[in-house]
Amino acid sequence: xxxxxxxxxxxxxxxxxxxxxxxxxxxxxxxxxxxxxxxxxxxxxxxxxxxxxxxxxxxxxxxxxxxxxxxxxxxxxxxxxxxxxxxxxxxxxxxxxxxxxxxxxxxxxxxxxxxxxxxxxxxxxxxxxxxxxxxxxxxxxxxxxxxxxxxxxxxxxxxxxxxxxxxxxxxxxxxxxxxxxxxxxxxxxxxxxxxxxxxxxxxxxxxxxxxxxxxxxxxxxxxxxxxxxxxxxxxxxxxxxxxxxxxxxxxxxxxxxxxxxxxxxxxxxxxxxxxxxxxxxxxxxxxxxxxx
Amino acid sequence: xxxxxxxxxxxxxxxxxxxxxxxxxxxxxxxxxxxxxxxxxxxxxxxxxxxxxxxxxxxxxxxxxxxxxxxxxxxxxxxxxxxxxxxxxxxxxxxxxxxxxxxxxxxxxxxxxxxxxxxxxxxxxxxxxxxxxxxxxxxxxxxxxxxxxxxx
Numbered sequence: 001x002x003x004x005x006x007x008x009x010x011x012x013x014x015x016x017x018x019x020x021x022x023x024x025x026x027x028x029x030x031x032x033x034x035x036x037x038x039x040x041x042x043x044x045x046x047x048x049x050x051x052x053x054x055x056x057x058x059x060x061x062x063x064x065x066x067x068x069x070x071x072x073x074x075x076x077x078x079x080x081x082x083x084x085x086x087x088x089x090x091x092x093x094x095x096x097x098x099x100x101x102x103x104x105x106x107x108x109x110x111x112x113x114x115x116x117x118x119x120x121x122x123x124x125x126x127x128x129x130x131x132x133x134x135x136x137x138x139x140x141x142x143x144x145x146x147x148x149x150x151x152x153x154x155x156x157x158x159x160x161x162x163x164x165x166x167x168x169x170x171x172x173x174x175x176x177x178x179x180x181x182x183x184x185x186x187x188x189x190x191x192x193x194x195x196x197x198x199x200x201x202x203x204x205x206x207x208x209x210x211x212x213x214x215x216x217x218x219x220x221x222x223x224x225x226x227x228x229x230x231x232x233x234x235x236x237x238x239x240x241x242x243x244x245x246x247x248x249x250x251x252x253x254x255x256x257x258x259x260x261x262x263x264x265x266x267x268x269x270x271x272x273x274x275x276x277x278x279x280x281x282x283x284x285x286x287x288x289x290x291x292x
Numbered sequence: 293x294x295x296x297x298x299x300x301x302x303x304x305x306x307x308x309x310x311x312x313x314x315x316x317x318x319x320x321x322x323x324x325x326x327x328x329x330x331x332x333x334x335x336x337x338x339x340x341x342x343x344x345x346x347x348x349x350x351x352x353x354x355x356x357x358x359x360x361x362x363x364x365x366x367x368x369x370x371x372x373x374x375x376x377x378x379x380x381x382x383x384x385x386x387x388x389x390x391x392x393x394x395x396x397x398x399x400x401x402x403x404x405x406x407x408x409x410x411x412x413x414x415x416x417x418x419x420x421x422x423x424x425x426x427x428x429x430x431x432x433x434x435x436x437x438x439x440x441x442x443x444x
Contacts, residue, residue, distance in 0.1 A: 022443075024427045030434030033443070052431060052444035053424040058305070060424075063401040063417030069305025096375075100391055103297035105308045111296050145331065145376040149390075177331040178374030186418065187372055190335060251434060269433045277429040281422050 019084050020047035020115070021055060023091030025182070026215040031248045035241040036090065036115060042129055042244065043122040047088060050078070057097035069105060072097065076106040087112050092147040092179045092214060099150070116156040116213075119240075127163045130243040136232055138168040139239065140207035142198055142217055146179030157213050157236050164243045169211075174201035182216035191220060195292030199224065202231065211236050222253040223290035261286035306404055309395055310357075316392050317355035319385055322348040326389040329382035332372045339369045354396040359410025370396045371415045 020040065022033045033049055040047040055075045058068035076098075079087050087110050089095040098112050119126060141158050148154045154175070161169045176194035177184065184190040198221075202210055209232045212218040222233045233253065241248055258264030261283060270278050302308035324344025327333060333340050339347055342365040350366020353359065362370075370393060379389035402413035420426075431440055 024423075027427045027431040027434060030431070030439070033435075034439075049439075049443040053427055054444055060420065062398050063403055063413075063419055064405065065306040065309055065398065065403040066304075066405070068403070069308075072305065099297070100394065101305060101308065104301050105303070105305050107300055108297050145378055146374070146390075147377070149377040149380060177376045179377070183374035187332065187335060187374060190332075190374070265433065272432040273429040274432070277425060281426040281429050282433070285426075 016044065016086065017046045017084055018048070018086040018088045018118075019079055019082055019110070020049045020088050021079070021090065021094060022049055022051040023089075023094045023215070024052055024056060024060075025219070026090060027052060028219060028252045029215055029235070029250075031250065032215065032218075032235055032237050033090075035237050035246060035248055038246055039119065039126070039237065039240055039244065040088065040115070043119065043125040045088070045118060045122070048082070048084070054078075057091075057094040057102060059093050059097055069101075072102040073106045076102050076108050080107070080109045085110055088118050089114050090215070092150075092153075096147065096150060096179070114151040114153065116153045116160070117151055119160055120156040123160060123163060126160070126240070130164050130240065132243050132245050133166045134164055134239055134242045136167070136209035136234065136239075138170060138205065138207045139209040139211045139234070140170055140172060140198075140202050140205050141211045141213065141236070142176070142221060143174070143213065144176045144178055144180055144217075146177075146183070153213060157211075161211065161236060161239060164239060167239070167243075170205040170207060172201045172205050174198060180214040180216045181220040185220070192291040195221070195224060195290070199292060208232065209234055211239060219252065219256075220291065222250075222256050223288075224292065225253070226257055226290060255286050306407070309398060309403060312391070313355040313357070313395050313399065316387055316395070317352050319387055320348070320352045320355070320392070321385060322352050323384060324348040325382045325384055326351075326379035326393075327369065329378045330369070330373075331376050331378060332374060333369070336365075336368055336372055339365045339372075351392060351396050354399055354410060355392060357399075357409035359400060359408070359414060362414075367400060367414050370400055373397055 020037055037047045037049055056071045058072035061068040089112060095114055143154045158169050174197055184194055208230060212221050212235045218235050225233050255261045255264045273282055302311050322345055327344040327347045347366050347369050350362030353361040373393045377390045383389045400415040401417045
């Protein structure tokens with residue numbers, strides 16, 4: 001007979017209901033959205049995911065304030081209509097845009113918190129759920145300077161990772177410029193330099209894993225596994241989920257590192273994307289060589 | 293969870309950009325501490341050798357609606373901002389310098405259109421015409437049809 005473990009302290013309270021605003025470019029990593037939602041629910045936060053271009057923060061159109069402002073207003077009004085008190089963010093760009101441009105121009109009937117804050121505030125609930133050892137031994141977080149001044153993500157995420165049994169999370173002063181790797185992609189040489197510094201930090205600390213915090217960092221960093229059999233690249237949500245025993249698969253990494261991405265994606269998903277969209281929009285990215 | 297944000301301080305985004313630009317430009321002394329703290333400056337040889345005060349004065353000019361008065365070094369610096377945010381704690385006036393850089397970048401890329409008093413854009417727009425279609429294509433590959441219907 002199965003025995004239900006006693007609930008952790010405080011979990012008897014009714015779950016909070018929030019919107020989980022995951023952003024747009026994380027659509028490459030559907031499993032991170034899914035896992036984040038499950039982890040939030042496991043700590044008593046009932047999360048309704050919302051994202052994609054319909055919930056845009058406006059930043060892709062920031063060279064036209066009229067258009068960007070209209071997109072931002074539509075998103076704030078959609079969140080107001082949910083009646084939820086809180087919007088939990090994933091993307092640092094979305095989070096900062098909400099603070100800086102969206103709520104200051106459209107009445108927002110909700111508070112905004114980053115997912116790292118929400119989970120860290122409930123670490124007494126998540127700790128007993130992290131029962132399993134994970135497949136990496138020493139995990140170096142890949143951190144940036146930016147956003148940490150807004151949300152102390154460079155402390156919160158390593159703190160959460162240290163709850164995983166047996167996992168070492170070394171301290172290292174390496175911090176990449178920018179708020180996430182996509183910001184560096186537009187400055188010639190900047191992303192490659194940041195990745196070389198990260199690899200050097202991994203070597204200095206003896207890390208067997210690089211842990212990305214944000215989606216664009218994950219997108220740009222997964223290819224560092226190529227030719228480095230002793231190094232894995234995982235997102236912090238992947239590690240929490242693995243320790244909780246939630247099965248998952250990092251398809252984007254598999255596609256990006258495959259000798260033939262088209263073959264790795266397979267006919268079913270290629271058909272879902274659409275041949276033209278895959279060829280023009282997806283395949284060039286999957287075939288892009290690593291910056292470092 | 294954090295508190296609800298304060299009421300809006302502008303009617304729309306263009307009005308917010310104008311009002312916050314003017315407010316922050318008025319408080320900026322162009323001391324150059326923000327330039328000194330920026331991790332992107334070493335990647336920009338012309339900026340690294342320019343006087344910090346002059347580079348910062350260009351930021352202030354853009355926010356004043358006088359973008360044509362900003363030096364090429366100032367424009368290059370603003371254009372290379374990756375949002376590291378180290379400029380904000382460096383500001384002796386305790387201004388949100390990272391936000392000033394964002395506002396200036398938007399204005400230099402033409403965010404205010406024909407109503408920009410600083411003249412035509414001096415930076416190219418970061419507009420990816422394939423962004424929305426690319427996001428949707430990846431979503432179709434990584435999310436179930438039900439997830440797409442409920443979440444997007």
